[in-house]
Amino acid sequence: MAATKRNPTAFFREEYERLVREGLNWELRILESACEPVCRVDGREVIMMCANNYLNLATHPKVVKAMIEATEKYGAGAGSDRSIAGNMDIHEELDRTLARFKRAPASLTFQTGFMANEGLIPQLADRGDLFVSDELNHGSIIDGIRLSHADRAIYKHKDMADLERVLNEAEKHDPPYRRIWIITDGVFSMDGDLAPLPEIAKLAEEHGAGVYVDDAHGEGVLGEGGRGIVSHFRLTRDQVHIEMGTFSKAFGVIGGHITGSEDLRNFAYNKARTWLLSGAMPPGVAAACKAAIEVLESNPQLVDMVWENRRYFMEEMQALGFDTGNTETPIVPIMCGRSKTARDLANYVWQEGIFVLPIVYPMVPREKARIRVQLCAKHTREHLDKAIEAFKKGGKAVGLI
Numbered sequence: 381m382a383a384t385k386r387n388p389t390a391f392f393r394e395e396y397e398r399l400v401r402e403g404l405n406w407e408l409r410i411l412e413s414a415c416e417p418v419c420r421v422d423g424r425e426v427i428m429m430c431a432n433n434y435l436n437l438a439t440h441p442k443v444v445k446a447m448i449e450a451t452e453k454y455g456a457g458a459g460s461d462r463s464i465a466g467n468m469d470i471h472e473e474l475d476r477t478l479a480r481f482k483r484a485p486a487s488l489t490f491q492t493g494f495m496a497n498e499g500l501i502p503q504l505a506d507r508g509d510l511f512v513s514d515e516l517n518h519g520s521i522i523d524g525i526r527l528s529h530a531d532r533a534i535y536k537h538k539d540m541a542d543l544e545r546v547l548n549e550a551e552k553h554d555p556p557y558r559r560i561w562i563i564t565d566g567v568f569s570m571d572g573d574l575a576p577l578p579e580i581a582k583l584a585e586e587h588g589a590g591v592y593v594d595d596a597h598g599e600g601v602l603g604e605g606g607r608g609i610v611s612h613f614r615l616t617r618d619q620v621h622i623e624m625g626t627f628s629k630a631f632g633v634i635g636g637h638i639t640g641s642e643d644l645r646n647f648a649y650n651k652a653r654t655w656l657l658s659g660a661m662p663p664g665v666a667a668a669c670k671a672a673i674e675v676l677e678s679n680p681q682l683v684d685m686v687w688e689n690r691r692y693f694m695e696e697m698q699a700l701g702f703d704t705g706n707t708e709t710p711i712v713p714i715m716c717g718r719s720k721t722a723r724d725l726a727n728y729v730w731q732e733g734i735f736v737l738p739i740v741y742p743m744v745p746r747e748k749a750r751i752r753v754q755l756c757a758k759h760t761r762e763h764l765d766k767a768i769e770a771f772k773k774g775g776k777a778v779g780l781i
């Protein structure tokens with residue numbers, strides 16, 4: 381029989397052209413300097429207002445020095461997966477430093493936060509178990525859940541009545557679910573709002589469920605000295621069983637991590653496939669992450685600085701008439717409605733030297749396009765005033781204020 385003629389690669393271009401037609405493609409900007417409050421992007425000097433580098437640790441001299449020194453000592457790479465020959469003393473020191481910072485029995489670091497979620501979550505539940513997930517959870521949580529054989533149920537964003545409904549429904553399952561896990565972002569990255577973690581923990585306790593929080597945007601920002609959302613709500617490790625986070629945001633480097641009991645750590649490094657079957661975090665990166673934690677431990681005022689900048693920016697923007705959504709953190713959405721308005725406003729302020737990106741469908745619902753501003757500790761009043769002035773002119777030009 382003659383083989384069917386196939387072109388396995390034609391869809392690369394077709395799909396890309398469709399994205400362009402529908403205005404859904406990413407147009408990449410190029411950062412030509414370090415990620416500082418003022419940096420060079422596409423040949424222009426601009427104020428950076430869309431980085432996750434909340435505490436400016438990416439360029440902190442102690443963090444950079446630690447990376448250079450460890451690279452000189454250990455080389456550029458670990459030479460293997462941590463599970464085989466690449467588990468260096470610097471990785472173990474990082475794990476212990478993080479657990480100390482989190483005031484927890486144990487932590488385990490992964491190569492990225494995405495890999496932590498995608499590796500650990502599928503191991504938490506199998507056939508006969510249930511994941512319960514907030515509808516706005518991060519893609520790495522969604523993918524992690526998809527990789528498991530467990531049932532899944534979605535509750536409306538932060539809606540505790542809906543979560544209770546889902547859990548009551550789950551009680552009727554026959555045979556009874558063996559394990560139930562409630563998974564939530566701590567800070568929701570598109571809106572900057574917080575998960576109602578105490579209420580989630582209470583419902584979890586009533587239903588014998590585990591609680592897993594992804595604190596990627598809460599670390600370095602929330603809680604005592606930036607210890608994150610569990611600290612912010614003064615919850616215990618019996619109430620929140622797995623705290624997941626990343627070194628790619630406030631810590632300014634890269635890497636993922638989980639924190640909880642010693643049992644959790646032992647389980648995770650024996651089961652999570654992204655940890656077992658992928659190369660170890662480079663030693664220079666591990667040393668930089670450890671240094672970033674230490675810098676934060678000895679400079680908790682960095683956290684206050686980012687909050688003060690947030691307060692000032694929010695007050696000024698609201699006084700101008702901008703809608704800043706439901707944010708409770710230094711992620712400040714400027715709600716624009718239609719995608720075109722968000723794009724036009726981002727382009728306008730770009731011309732004025734402000735780097736922000738429009739967040740449009742499908743990242744957010746069609747009529748909830750926005751610009752997501754992220755404040756950092758080292759934005760000065762001058763930087764913020766320049767941005768506010770640009771938004772004022774741009775907001776008038778696009779008819780938002």
Ligand SMILES: Cc1ncc(COP(=O)(O)O)c(C=O)c1O
Pocket residue numbers: 492493494495497518520565569594596597625626627628634635636
């Ligand atoms: C909520 C959340 N979880 C996980 C991640 C992934 O973290 P990482 O950059 O370390 O892969 C991100 C990053 O975008 C995030 O916002």
